[in-house]
Amino acid sequence: MTPPETDRYLPAEVEAKWQRVWEERGTNSFSAEALHSAEPRFYNLMMFPYPSAEGLHVGNIYAFTGADVHGRFHRLTGKRVFEPMGFDAFGIHSENFALKVGVHPMDLIPRNVANFARQLRRIGGMFDWEHSVDTTTPEYYRWTQWLFLRLYHGGLAERVEAPVNWCPSCKTVLANEQVIAGLCERCDTAVEQRRIAQWFFKISNYAERLLGNLRDLDWSETTKKAQENWIGRSEGASLRFPLRDGSSEAIEVFTTRPDTVFGATYMVLAPEHPLVEALTTEDRRQEVSAYRDKVSRMDLVARKKTDKTKTGVFTGAFCRNPATEKDIPIWVADYVLMDYGTGAIMAVPGHDERDFEFATEFDLPIVRVVAAEHEDPVSPLEAAYVGDGRLVNSGEFDGMSSEEGKHAIVARLSEQGLGELQVNYRLHDWCISRQRYWGPPIPIVYCDACGPVPVPEEELPVLLPRVEDFKPDDSGISPLARVEEWYRTSCPQCGGAARRETDVSDTFLDSSWYFLRYPSSSDEEHAFNPELTSRWLPVDAYIGGNEHAVLHLLYSRFITMALKDLGHLDFEEPFTRFRAHGLIIREGAKMSKSRGNVVIPDPIIERHGADAFRLYLMFLGPFEEGGDYRDQGIQGPFGFLKRLWETVVPVAELTDGPPEAEVERKLHQTIRQVTEQIPELQLNTSVAAMMEYLNTVRAGGRKAARSEVEPLVVMVAPFCPHLAEELWERLGNSGTLFDEGRWPAFDPEKALEQTITLAIQVNGKVRGTIDLPVGTPEQTAVSLAREEPNVARYLKSTELRRVIYVPDRLLNLVVG
């Protein structure tokens, strides 16, 4: 029987209706008072998007839906869930796109933001639009600038002239982490080196804390590992090799293998090392200069290639190995990097592969100082031996293990003032200067008399002027440097003529604190209101992409720590729990515009509804791993919703009274599974469980009881909020489904099976099954199993040797 026209499931109507109702009732937003008093609170955060011109893509929707399901679940269990959304709209993406289409970003961005907001409403996220942020508004970046000043006054921001990564295509400076294998993260252009004075945040001061705190964070392991690797702690020693020229100077090196110092037969400096100039002897000068020139012209890609033959030149100078007290030659080679350690190494060719390769190439002495088992001091070295062993050819330290040797040797050198234990980190300071237009101006003024002077906080924001010609050029100078009427100003200290900083700050700075702003989005006195901040932060659950595992997440942690130390926060880790979602591919292939295989959400929502789309996205694979979007796949979840609708909507036909026993058992099993799995983001299996349950309810065309379907409507609600609200209302309820903590409770007693199917194995192979009451004792099970004809066949004329009984699961009869 086809239902009357008005009772068909028409997702478009249902969804439009509930989106309107939510808006009218303010279902998803907190009032100012509510925000101050909400209890128990749950801050459900997801990484805010960059509002591109193309609009939301499935990747965004996937991430937001997973996070929204999670947030809605917590709300249904009675928590007050704050789920804000905003826009990360500054930065080079927007700027380049604006240049490409010839629309000013100040016009373009609001359009994109409006379009994103429309699409975000359409997918039914529980976003609190009363507490949104847009990083490009002066109301927001005023506080980004404030943040810069706080760090500046706290001694955590400094201006340094440093070699920087310059992308000739984007015409901008890149942070080290934005250089991927020597290529620009955005455009894959080879990156060059330039020297510019830049503002740096001293994140390296926090390396140890950033690393140490990781242990106690409830984060995806992969993300923690990525941060750990990025911070790159290594233990070793700092050793000094005195110069032979009689001066008191020494070359400092960092090594993780001080135990091999007796094998250091030469020294290598990075070509950029400041001592190279002074050390190089006259007769070597020409060659050394030529080599340094060649290296400096090399782009970072070529420089970092590891498979090329080692190159280098001898400087003519020598220094003394503090262990052997022998003079060793000083070379310059590009395999030593200026930005790691001290830019100089002691080369131990016997026990380091790179040094071995170099020594072989240039015929430098190779000495064995570590012997593995079955080796002796004179065993030839065919290749570098990098493992541990006993020290040899190491004077009084001979015979020690590598580990003992490390400590003993450093202890000895330390007595002579020539070394000490040291920890080194790979993490560099964070360069926040960008020679671009589309970002918050760095609030500094340069005065001839006073030098760099911070803009007083009461003068913030330093407004980004509307400039029609914002195209970067080869000069490497910010477009703002061409706007004289803007950069000319007076010194806040002496009142004399001064010039504004014309660089803007890195987008990662905007996003390093946005989660602090959401609850206080309308506070004009504070970046983040102290009371609201202590109520809502740290964030309870954060969901986002692993592509931000090191950049955004590490910077946010650093900023939070710094703000704590500066007395602005009382916690130092911003995100209690973080989970990275997986990536969506389509029909087995990566989605990309160039392939033309991107999923366009709008037509799907029109045809099947946002609810079905959400449900399908959550169903197609484990949320933390992602999955394969197959166009036909939505049919399953869509059909499920339709059947759910058709089961519930003829409300008058629902029977009263308790659920039928069989159905009730399945119901409680389902509630248990879904209740346990949603917080763990095992969303695909939760959906499968609900499908199974509906199949049980409808099995053989049976009539459903109201008490059987009502809990299912609630369980479906996190995934399909519109449909759930509609069914909830049609079941005779008023108000929103989401306000009263309506999540169904499960009764473990009722979830228990009464009979089970026991698998009967003979010698480990299943030969039959028998149905038994739960908890059947072994003896009974064995005798019933013996009666099973097919089992009996295998027991004939053999001896029963052993019985393995796993109650309610399996019986294995071992014969032979």
Added chain:
RNA sequence: GCGAAAGUGGCGGAAUUGGUAGACGCGCGAGACUUAGGAUCUCGUGGCCUCUGGCCGUGGGGGUUCGAGUCCCCCCUUUCGCACCA
């Protein structure tokens, strides 16, 4: 090269963590209904065989165990990070 994760039907993916492999869904097949459908409903669906039953089967090879997708060893493949880090 280093590190991490993962390899299960035609496909996406399940599997109480050592206990009946393939839940749920897509697709496919058969049937029902319909004047028609890419609509709906029911049943079936890992492969093979001598088909009331049996054999094989979770990338490959070995091992532990009464029992292995799950644990151990070796190998192969894929994906994602990192990459001369001293």
